[in-house]
Amino acid sequence: MGAYTHWFYENRRKKSPILSYVRKIRGKLKRHFSLTNPPTPEQLKQRWLARSEFLLPGLENSKRDTLLPLPARPKVLHLIGSLQSGGAERQLCNCVIGMHKRGYEVTVLLIYPPAAEHGHYVELLHAAGVPIRVAGKQFNPEFETAVNQLPGGEACLASIPHEFRTFCIDVLGELLTQPPDILHTWLDHSNIWGGVAAIFANIPLIVLSTRNVNPSHFPYLNDPYFEVLYSKLAQSPKVRFINNSRAGAEDYANWLGLPESRFSVVLNGVDYQGLARAGEEQIADFREAVGIPGGAAIIAGVFRLSEEKQPLVFLQVIKRLIGRRLPVVAVIAGVGPLEHAVRTFIAENGLDASVFLLGRRSDVATIFSAATLKLLCSRQEGTPNVLLEAQWLGCPVVSTKAGGAADAVANGETGFLVEVGDVDRLEASVTALLEDPALRQRMAEAGPAFIQNRFDSDRMVRETLSIYNLTN
Known part of the structure; x- marks a missing residue:
């Protein structure tokens, strides 16, 4: 739990300590019965369709606002879970280093602190001069004012489903206090959490970078809300999708019932200078x-x-x-x-x-x-x-x-x-x-x-x- 999520729960507890306790007990009971009587996949999908209504106020704002031209040198924030030694993480590094060399103001925002295996590529980015932040690491007092300007104010934060509320609020805190012109997210969890936060923060352009084929092929990676919330985010004219292969783009589009044209294909890039044959x-x-x-x-x-x-x-x-x-x-x-x-x-x-x-x-x-x-x-x-x-x-x-x-x-x-x-x-x-x-x-x-x-x-x-x- 980062600083912005901590502020939210402390505020909630102070305003209504009894109600806060009741919510906690109710949440535990829901999780218990969910484990003892697990719903079918279709039941889960229907539940998430109902629960996804929390996004409606943000989506209405997103659809209402005109897509204004971006500045010539926009601020670009790249969001990913960590900098572990994975393929997507390596491509993010190649991408942001290339943008930085072209003079763009790019920053990498992490959901998890870059300690141990989560920090594999930290030195690579530091050497290139690309700044790294961790969502919710430090509290910016401007967050309180910004929250009051959200649709529904603080109630907007409470409406975010508890399964990922912590991550969304900490990312939202960063977007509200240091707003980028473009949020570019990488991998499914970051796409959903960052996409939700960006819709509420009214970020001008949101780019969701999918990799591989859709997560239903990987049960250990798939979360039951992915399909529903991807489809909701796709309703915003500010949201664009990327995949790193034609096969992946087609698979995601079919899964979400979207035209394949919604997905731009950007093949991976090799950093030749940083990859030399050993002697x-x-x-x-x-x-x-x-x-x-x-x-x-x-x-x-x-x-x-x-x-x-x-x-x-x-x-x-x-x-x-x-x-x-x-x-x-x-x-x-x-x-x-x-x-x-x-x-x-x-x-x-x-x-x-x-x-x-x-x-x-x-x-x-x-x-x-x-x-x-x-x-x-x-x-x-x-x-x-x-x-x-x-x-x-x-x-x-x-x-x-x-x-x-x-x-x-x-x-x-x-x-x-x-x-x-x-x-x-x-x-x-x-x-x-x-x-x-x-x-x-x-x-x-x-x-x-x-x-x-x-x-x-x-x-x-x-x-x-x-x-x-x-x-x-």
Whole structure:
């Protein structure tokens, strides 16, 4: 709970301590019965349709106000949950650094403090001179005056559903006391919480950046209010949508019942200057540190250990290759909920000497430079940064055609694409690269040019600015 949420609850308690206590007990009872008698998905959707009426006053204001031209150099605030080592977080960094270099006033607003793993990219932004704030870290007294000017005043804050009220109020506090001209949010939770806050704060332009395919494909990420509130936010003429792949844009549009034209596609961008191939000495040090035998080919897996990345399919391919006595090892950089299942598979199949779990890593360029090839077996993807980075570094790739991955590889030129779940074709494609050094070399040489032509970071920034209706 940040400073603005704390102010709200303290104010509420002081004005009506008994009523505040009754609300707390009622909330606990509701949550108890919700757990013991869980509603069906359709019942949840209907409940959220009724509860979404809290947004109506803000939406009416949003529809009533004329869309005025933005300043030539608008203030742009980018909102995301954290700066952990994820693909969306990396793309946010590339985007804001590119805008900052062009002279735009950009700031990154975080929902969670950038401590430990939540601060992976903090130094990158600090080095580029991009300021970072945390929502609700400090209380600005101007918030009290600004709240009274909201539709319904303080009651507007109370109307926000308790499931995400804390996050919305802290973001709203930042928007009311230091209002940007543009709020650009990243990932589903930030899109909803930031979008709601921005509607109430009457921000002139709201850009919701979706990644991958819609969250109903990922039960561990999906919240029951996503679909309803995305649809409500889409009613505002101030709201624009982005996705980082054509497949993702189409999937979100179909899910929400929106025209696909509501989603602009902005492919990921690679920061070439910050991603250089490691030298031979670094590669030798890496192999020694991990314990990779001399002469063994390296198959690199860089992905989150979660169901949609299919780490067990990756291991099935490796098991087949080892079973054929090919001189290969696999390295997996990443953490996630399936780590125990991955370790169990490795132990039960005698792969302890052939598969090295590296955990969370910051030396991805060294891993791809040392690797013979990169293997990705996902069932769902946006535009995978790891495929782009591997090809830029001259590492051939084998990937499933999951979502935007199909657009991220020049099939047969920089790597191979196969159907999702086709373990036979994955194995055959990996084998072809392992057994044909000339093929590997051709693909390694073709990779950088393909990435530079299609996934340039400057291109990504230009396309994002065009969505803001800015042409520089």
